[in-house]
Amino acid sequence: MSSTTTSSSSGLPYALERSVAISAVTRACSLTDKVFRNLVAADTITKKDKSPVTVGDYSAQAVVNTIIGSHFPTDPIVGEEDSKDLRKEEAKSLRDQIVQLANEALGDPAKECPSVQVLAEKWNSGDLSEEQLLSAIDRGNSEGGSKGRMWALDPIDGTKGFLRGGQYAVCLALIVDGEVQVGVMGCPNLPHDASSPKPKEGEFGAGAKRDDLGTLFITVKGQGAFSRPIFGSEVETRISMRSISNLGEASFCESVEAGHSSHGTNARIAELLGITSASVRMDSQAKYASIARGDGDVYLRLPVGDGSYQEKIWDHASGALLVAEAGGQVSDIRGRPLDFGQGRTLRNNKGVVAAKKEMHGQVIKAVGQALEEEGRGHL
Numbered sequence: 477m478s479s480t481t482t483s484s485s486s487g488l489p490y491a492l493e494r495s496v497a498i499s500a501v502t503r504a505c506s507l508t509d510k511v512f513r514n515l516v517a518a519d520t521i522t523k524k525d526k527s528p529v530t531v532g533d534y535s536a537q538a539v540v541n542t543i544i545g546s547h548f549p550t551d552p553i554v555g556e557e558d559s560k561d562l563r564k565e566e567a568k569s570l571r572d573q574i575v576q577l578a579n580e581a582l583g584d585p586a587k588e589c590p591s592v593q594v595l596a597e598k599w600n601s602g603d604l605s606e607e608q609l610l611s612a613i614d615r616g617n618s619e620g621g622s623k624g625r626m627w628a629l630d631p632i633d634g635t636k637g638f639l640r641g642g643q644y645a646v647c648l649a650l651i652v653d654g655e656v657q658v659g660v661m662g663c664p665n666l667p668h669d670a671s672s673p674k675p676k677e678g679e680f681g682a683g684a685k686r687d688d689l690g691t692l693f694i695t696v697k698g699q700g701a702f703s704r705p706i707f708g709s710e711v712e713t714r715i716s717m718r719s720i721s722n723l724g725e726a727s728f729c730e731s732v733e734a735g736h737s738s739h740g741t742n743a744r745i746a747e748l749l750g751i752t753s754a755s756v757r758m759d760s761q762a763k764y765a766s767i768a769r770g771d772g773d774v775y776l777r778l779p780v781g782d783g784s785y786q787e788k789i790w791d792h793a794s795g796a797l798l799v800a801e802a803g804g805q806v807s808d809i810r811g812r813p814l815d816f817g818q819g820r821t822l823r824n825n826k827g828v829v830a831a832k833k834e835m836h837g838q839v840i841k842a843v844g845q846a847l848e849e850e851g852r853g854h855l
């Protein structure tokens with residue numbers, strides 16, 4: 477496996493990877509958005525861990541892996557899904573829908589940047605077989621590790637948000653020797669900027685598309701953080717974290733799901749920091765995106781219970797780089813950097829704390845105190 481930096485005509489490191497990732501995520505977002513608007517709840521099947529997996533998850537992974545696989549055939553992919561359940565007899569109608577949706581997304585004559593066009597003919601014929609698409613899903617079975625290049629993909633991060641009409645994200649990152657180098661995140665339900673009114677319940681669903689929704693976040697290590705609409709304009713805007721003079725002015729983001737992040741501990745940390753505004757609850761890595769562009773300031777993800785859950789690399793790779801490139805610092809609850817070189821999980825880390833660089837240390841101190849008070853100081 478080579479760790480060399482590929483660049484295209486722009487001359488910047490990872491320019492080709494950036495373009496291909498944008499193309500893959502954009503196509504996957506069109507697909508998930510379509511599924512979202514025509515959501516057929518009956519097509520949801522249940523994995524062993526009981527999290528809902530939809531036709532959107534599988535099709536989006538098939539699309540992204542097909543595109544990554546044709547441009548970078550030797551790059552391993554660490555993807556959330558595999559095709560095991562899909563290959564079962566009873567999943568026939570789900571498979572048929574995936575084949576149709578993935579081929580539509582791959583065959584869509586969307587505009588591509590010139591470097592991507594070169595290889596587009598490899599996958600955009602729109603007639604891949606069921607087996608080709610199932611194999612593409614299974615390209616995501618890499619075990620990860622600390623050497624060489626690999627992609628991390630969450631085809632629909634925030635599955636619960638997706639199903640309830642909240643935030644979700646298609647997240648793709650390139651990791652080289654354990655360090656995230658490129659991150660692209662598509663948030664189809666996130667307004668283009670924080671000043672847009674928040675979507676209200678009932679604004680989603682068939683035919684209710686709003687022009688100011690759907691935001692793409694793009695980052696390459698050392699090159700800054702950018703956003704642009706997913707659908708429509710390709711003009712990118714540089715984003716950065718908000719300037720606040722003290723943490724008392726901050727607002728923080730946390731998961732909607734109390735089972736994913738301890739709301740009680742988060743509240744105590746906010747109290748210790750003098751934060752008075754209510755937390756913003758949001759599904760998916762849209763939380764990283766929100767603080768990166770200054771909608772909020774701190775992302776707290778405090779482990780629940782005994783802290784034995786191991787965070788997955790695809791749940792954090794693109795978001796963590798985005799925040800770092802927007803002026804933030806991302807670590808676990810002890811202030812250790814997230815270690816993406818340990819396989820499919822962040823097994824050397826517990827929880828996540830993301831905040832503006834200058835204020836991160838103060839947040840970590842409050843985290844330690846709150847855990848101590850709960851008798852979880854050993855975490």
Ligand SMILES: Nc1ncnc2c1ncn2[C@@H]1O[C@H](COP(=O)(O)O)[C@@H](OP(=O)(O)O)[C@H]1O
Binds near residue numbers: 632735780
């Ligand atoms: N006990 C737990 N602690 C922390 N994260 C968990 C968890 N159980 C599941 N998750 C992860 O939390 C992710 C969603 O995060 P959030 O709550 O911030 O939206 C899920 O991603 P998926 O929705 O892709 O399955 C899943 O991987």
Ligand SMILES: [Mg+2]
Binds near residue numbers: 630632634791
């Ligand atoms: Mg996820």
